[in-house]
Amino acid sequence: MVYLAIALVVVGALCALDLMLTLAVLRRLRKQSSAAPVLTEEGGIPVGATVAPFSTRCIEGMPLTERDLTDGAVVSFFAPGCKPCRDKLPRFVEQAGALQGRRQVIAVVVAGSGERRYEDEAQAMAEQLSPVARVVRETPEGPCASAFAVNAFPSQFAVSAPDGEPPAVAAVGDSVLTAVPAGRV
Numbered sequence: 797m798v799y800l801a802i803a804l805v806v807v808g809a810l811c812a813l814d815l816m817l818t819l820a821v822l823r824r825l826r827k828q829s830s831a832a833p834v835l836t837e838e839g840g841i842p843v844g845a846t847v848a849p850f851s852t853r854c855i856e857g858m859p860l861t862e863r864d865l866t867d868g869a870v871v872s873f874f875a876p877g878c879k880p881c882r883d884k885l886p887r888f889v890e891q892a893g894a895l896q897g898r899r900q901v902i903a904v905v906v907a908g909s910g911e912r913r914y915e916d917e918a919q920a921m922a923e924q925l926s927p928v929a930r931v932v933r934e935t936p937e938g939p940c941a942s943a944f945a946v947n948a949f950p951s952q953f954a955v956s957a958p959d960g961e962p963p964a965v966a967a968v969g970d971s972v973l974t975a976v977p978a979g980r981v
Contacts, residue, residue, distance in 0.1 A: 839948025847963045850939035865955045865963040869900040875949040876917035892928035901929040908935035
């Protein structure tokens, strides 16, 4: 009988210890999740967030910074080797081509694996996008991808920057090109 009482006390103490450790883990997870950046379903900064400062060059050699993202700009990210990117690229080119001017459509081709087949596909994507957008080629840690916190492809952002304010994300998703009023771009 004494052994049974001791076993019961030991099991009770182990259960209490397990409960305390579980609560500590939950507390730590809550703290980490509240500190993590909020991402959209697109895999980038959320609507309303200010675009971080960046500086890069288009494939034509022209400089591009966050100050060039005026009201109504559209920034899209594509990656070679990404099936959804390949599937959505023709529709994007068609919609961007319907807009009046390519100055405010920026297409970022993110490639950095160094594999020849991805480099060839990145070049082909850039060539498809060039007639309708200013094209930037960069690595996944590049200035544009970092400024928009992009971690999923394809990702599209509409930018709002009224009256010289810093550019902020106005919309995300596949519909950003159709949401831009005619003549705004």
